[in-house]
């Protein structure tokens with residue numbers, strides 16, 4: 576008989592995520608763990624008013640940082656205004672594929688960032704150091720478009736964190752990282768920041784790879800000596816257009832929806848999903864910390 580999944584309590588709501596781009600994306604990457612695409616409107620955009628309401632709610636709960644994801648957040652026409660508003664409340668990080676960024680948006684964001692006491696981070700997903708290694712995963716022409724976005728960010732004074740999903744073998748890790756860094760320097764990003772992430776075998780990636788095996792689960796024994804603060808769900812929640820969910824990884828699972836208010840979402844969550852096993856193995860998948868195998872983040 577298998578043991579019930581161990582639950583992780585929310586120790587404190589440090590990080591608040593927003594599924595601000597819903598599941599709409601201009602790309603259709605074949606490893607996307609929520610199968611985002613130009614046609615997937617299963618989750619919709621959050622409006623500036625939605626976000627303002629949650630920011631105000633978050634103050635009383637002591638939230639320290641805000642994260643924005645999708646889909647592609649910059650398809651949301653209110654994204655710049657949302658980030659400008661958020662910088663009045665705390666540090667903001669936006670996860671983007673960088674293919675739709677405009678100079679005027681970045682100029683406005685740099686101006687807001689310069690006036691704010693808080694940081695503004697961009698995390699840019701690129702999955703290979705060349706068109707040959709990136710485009711088979713993210714789509715024809717996406718390497719050039721994303722690198723153009725990275726150059727715009729650098730020109731506007733930002734230092735984006737480049738995130739790459741590990742689709743290569745362990746033996747090639749060092750070589751791939753070195754090639755990434757060399758490519759970014761050559762493109763004019765003198766001190767590149769790089770974060771390597773494990774793939775999550777959900778959504779499109781479940782079709783591309785094998786998905787999770789039923790034995791890929793976290794057991795109570797595994798959690799006994801484990802530092803649960805490495806798990807996103809221990810200190811974060813995410814707001815979508817349906818309510819508040821446990822984490823950015825599981826929004827498509829019905830049990831991830833914990834309530835309509837941030838206060839309601841402060842309950843323990845059982846780590847019963849295959850993806851929890853990936854979080855357990857790699858830790859810190861969603862933070863801004865740099866790459867690594869055991870403490871490695873999106």
Ligand code: SF4
Pocket residue numbers: 600601602603604606607608609610611612645646647672700
């Ligand atoms: S991985 Fe990112 S860029 Fe690619 S389809 Fe999913 S949300 Fe869009």
Ligand code: SF4
Pocket residue numbers: 806807808809821822823824825844846848850851852854855
């Ligand atoms: S997928 Fe990861 S962050 Fe989400 S509930 Fe499971 S362990 Fe927590």
